Amino acid sequence: MPASLKWLAGLFAASVVAAIVAGGAMFAQSRTRTRIMAEQVSGGSSAAGRVAIAAYGCGSCHVIPGIAGANGQVGPPLTKIAVRASIAGKLPNDPAAMTRWLEHPQAVVPGNDMPEQGVTRRDARDMTAYLYTLK
Incomplete structure (x- = not known):
């Protein structure tokens, strides 16, 4: 292979690597922005929400990315729950x-299939923060 082609x-290989690295950095920045915004609007911690979702056993009834x-x-x-228009088909999707x-x-929508789990206010905020990262 001639030197100019090498x-x-x-140069092409370096460009591909640079594009992959830049894309990864942009993805990481986007996820960080999403997490920060979710935590600000909910008043919770998405990391604690992930733990609470697992502890309350939400995944026994729902598919939840990252759990x-x-x-x-x-x-x-609950995939993309953050961008849905409503919750349980009855409530506006807001924090x-x-x-x-x-x-x-059960107090919000009597007779629905979701059981009362004794979720505390703090855990509910944290769980909301996590769920709002699912876009």
């Missing part, structure tokens, strides 16, 4: 409604 191939073993088929999947729903689903 140089061109090396180990959360592959339940009883309730709706206050999400928190209220997680704390007392």
Whole structure:
């Protein structure tokens, strides 16, 4: 292979690597911005929310991205819950409604399939923060 082609191939390979690195950095920045915004609007911690979601066993009924073993088929999947228009088909999808729903689903929509789990206000805020990262 002529030297000029080797140089061109090396330049192309370096460009591909740079594009992959830049794309990864942009993805990481986007996820960080999403997490920060979710925590600001909910008043919770998404990291603590992830722990609370697992502790309350939400994944036994729901598919929840990022939660180990959360592959339940009883309730709706919570993928992209942050961009849905409503919660339980009845409530506007906003942080206050999400928190209220997680704390007392039977009081909000009597007779629905989601059981009361005794979720505390703090845990509900944290869980809301995590769920609002799912875009």
